[in-house]
Amino acid sequence: MGNLKGLFLAFFIIFAIFPSLEANAAKENATMEVKLKNYLGNRTSVKITATGDYQTSGGEIFIKAGEEMKLNVESGKLAVYKDSDKVGTWASLTITPVKGDALLSLNGRPYHGSFLFTVAGGYIRPINHVHIDDYVKGVVPKEMPALWHPEALKAQAVAARTYAAHHQSKLIDDTISYQVYGGAEGDSRTDSAIEQTAGLVLKHDGEIIEAFFSSSNGGVTELNSNVWSVGNPLGYLSIQQDSYDPKTKWAIKLDKQQIDLSNKDLSKPDEWWTSVQEKDKTVVPHLKAWLKRNGYANRDIKITKVPVLSFAGKKTGGRATKGSIKLNFFVRGLVDKSGKLSEQQIELTDVPASKIRGMVGSDVMKSYLVDDSASDSSRIDVEGSGYGHGVGLSQFGAKTRAEAGQTYQEILAFYYPNTTIAREYGEASGIIEEVHINNAASIDMKADLDYVNDKVTITYSLKEDAAVSLLIKDGEGKTVATPISDQSLKKGSHTAVWKANDVRTGTYAAVVSARDRSGNEARGTLGINISKGSAPMITDIETMGDYSTEKVNIAFTINEDSKVAVEIKNSQGKMVGVLAERQFTQGSQSVNWDFGNISNGLFTVSISAKDGGGNRKTVSAQVQIRKTTGIVTARELRIKEKANSAANTIGTLYEDQALTILAQQGKWYKVKKGSQVGFVPKKHVKK
Incomplete structure (x- = not known):
């Protein structure tokens, strides 16, 4: 045993004196190649200035500090001008800073590193060779607001660096296809977050992970394989409820009939074409743009109807994978044999949801997490949560977690379970800095709110006997209550009650820590929204059936702005109608229920109203259908x-x-x- 110990010590000393080849390789290979497309766009002329001297690959000084030069595309090559004098022409041009801290500005935006200038597709297309941390400094303030909490910025910095390192062997660009990169136009707050996490990346089984992130996951994270049909589920991504994500909401509200043709003479479209517009100004422009990209380029189009827009094929994470859409439209000048406008139709059924999202606009349908959808004879309503694919880090979730007191390590542990943080670049390359809390060491939690008695019941599960503490923290990380303090508990499910009568409306964090006999600690954190307001009041409910239209008008009054949902059940309690939740202002309101396909009977109408504080009130009324x-x-x-x-x-x-x-x-x-x-x-x- 003693000999082995001595051998190990000698081995350690040797490798302490001579750093590993892997560490050296990591330090040497710390640059990114980024094609500049986003800010620069398609340019045939670019102005360049420099804060230091830059030399060509041959060693000649190309541009000096303070000088201004211009690159022009001439006959497919790069022509370089200083003032009005032509310096020379190159098929491609590589320039490198003489000193590492110099900056080269392209049309006013500064960049670190060296450049390869080429001509591609008739435009100047620079490729920036830049150190990975300088690259990340250009990414983080473009992907996350620099005013956000420092721990959220650090989490984003590690995720962005990890994503970059995973793609380091390929030429990427500066657009949302990879990560938005803004050069050296950084911010002191994001720079600090990057410097405090310098060189750190996330690894799984010793390999740098694909660190996906999106704006908001809508309250539930998603598997990569559920969003992108290619590839197997990755071991460091999972489907789990995210109570800290603010569940960014989006909605599509679309009239099925966009243009009333009842008084239009289709044989004389010039009399009304320019004066008639579609009702919708949000989705329809995207649909027209899609049509022009798919067979109707440079044509004047009027969309008359959108009879179908629906989503299906939800996977375990709740996101839609399939969609259907139907469009009726006119193309100016496209007529039938009699000279009348010929109505065109496109119908897509059960195609990938990504195709439908591309048609209606990703800024309109912000995610695939469809919460509710409803369609009647005249209208389509689709509501969803989240912004982006929902895989990996939620940026808004990271913000809320940081504000609740979580560290960047804890934030990354939740969004990328079963990973480690390793210092991949810098003097200590290859040394693992911190192991994340993985799923096996985390604590599952849930909370039930009782507004009547002003209490919150918190349920959690222990995988082994442990000493447990439960703290309640406010939005600034201050402890406001300690329901459990270092109490010895057996493994299994436990509950604790937090009396919330002394706190104000706001977001709080319940933090459970459990320490076993060996000193290992597991943690769980759960966000809790406390609202002290009273629930909305719903009064003056009236139901009136119109047998000529086969619709019931459901009228009611609410005393404050609320989200209202209506459910209709038959006498056996079976749901026969749902009117999707949508926002109503205070005052008298009404909705219609189409009972055309419903048999005679007595039905219960339930109206639920939820205010901005999460307070909900439900009332019921009955309606008799006698056809x-x-x-x-x-x-x-x-x-x-x-x-x-x-x-x-x-x-x-x-x-x-x-x-x-x-x-x-x-x-x-x-x-x-x-x-x-x-x-x-x-x-x-x-x-």
């Missing part, structure tokens, strides 16, 4: 537009067909069959 049905006794029965035999015929019924009797007008019944509403002689219908 009168009849059977056609004539061999052939024509439906008339009016209760008059001379009126226009709008449809035909046949013997033994069933119909709905809406009303009686003299010797005529007002009836409905399918979508047709008209009049038939009473004598030819048997109730």
Whole structure:
């Protein structure tokens, strides 16, 4: 045993004197290659200035500190001008700073590192060779506001550096296809976060991970394989509830009929084309742009209807994977044989949800996490949560976690479980700095809020016997209550009660720490939103059925701005109608329920209103549906537009067909069959 110990000590001394080849390689290979497209755009002329001298690959000074030069594309090559004098022409040009702290500005934006200038597609396309931490300093303030909490900025810095290191062997660009990179236009706060985490990356099984991140996950993280159909699930990503994500909301509210064609002469479109516009100003422009990219370039388009927009195929994380859409539209100048505008139609059924999102606009449909959707004869409503794919780090979730007192290590531990933090670059390359709390060492928690008794019941589970403490912290990280203090508890499920009567409305964090006999510690943190306001009041509920339209108007009054949802259940308690939650202002409001496909009976209407503080109130009312049905006794029965035999015929019924009797007008019944509403002689219908 002693000999082995001596051998190990000698081995350690040798490697302490001679750093590992892996460490040296990491230090030498610490640069990124970034093609500049985002800020620069497509330019045939670029102005460059420098704060220090830059030399060409041949060693000649190309530009001196304080000088200004211009690059122009001429005959597919780079022509360089100083003042009005042409310095030379190159097919490509490489320049490197003589001193490492020099900055080269392109059209006013400064960059660290060296440059390879090329011409691609007729435009100047620089490639910036830059140290990875200088690259990250140009990324973080573009991806996360520099005013956010320092711990959130550090978490973003490590994630951005990890993402960069994972892609280090390839040429990337400065757009959202990878990470937005803004050169040396950084910020002192993000620079500090990057310097405090210098060289740190995330690893799983010794390999640098693919550190995905998005703006908001909508309250639940997602697997990579559920979002992108290629590739297997990664061991450091998981589906889990994220109570700290603010659940960024988005909504699509779309009229199915965009243009009323009832008074439009399709043979004379020039008389009305320019004066008629679609109702929607949010989704329709994206749909038109998609049509122009897919076969209708440079054509003038009017979208008349959007009869279908729906999502399906939800995976375990709750995100839609499939979508369907149907468009009716006119193309100016596209007419049929009679010279009338020819209505075009495109229908996509169960295609990837990403295709539908690309059609309606990613700034409109901000994620694939669809919470509610509803469609009636006139309108489509789709509501969802989150902004982006939801895989890995939630930027808004990181912000809230940091504000609740979590460190950047704890933030990264949640979003990238089963990973370690390693210093990949710098003097101590290859040394693991800190092991994350993985899933096995974390504590699952949930909270039940009782606003009536002003208490919160917190449930948590221990995997082994431990000494447990539970702290409640406010938004500034200050401890406001200690329901449990260093109490010895057995493994299994436990509950604790926090009396919240002494705290104000706000976001709080319940922090459980459990220490086993060996001193190992597991932690769990749960965000809790406390609202001291009272629930909304819903009054003056009235339900009125209109059998001619087969709709029930549900009227009510709310005393404050709230999100309102309506559910309709039959006498057996089965859901037969849902009107998706949407925002209403205080005062008198109403919604319509289409009962065209519903049988007679007594139905319960439940109206729920939730205010901005999360307080919810639900009230109920009943509505009786009594449709009168009849059977056609004539061999052939024509439906008339009016209760008059001379009126226009709008449809035909046949013997033994069933119909709905809406009303009686003299010797005529007002009836409905399918979508047709008209009049038939009473004598030819048997109730």
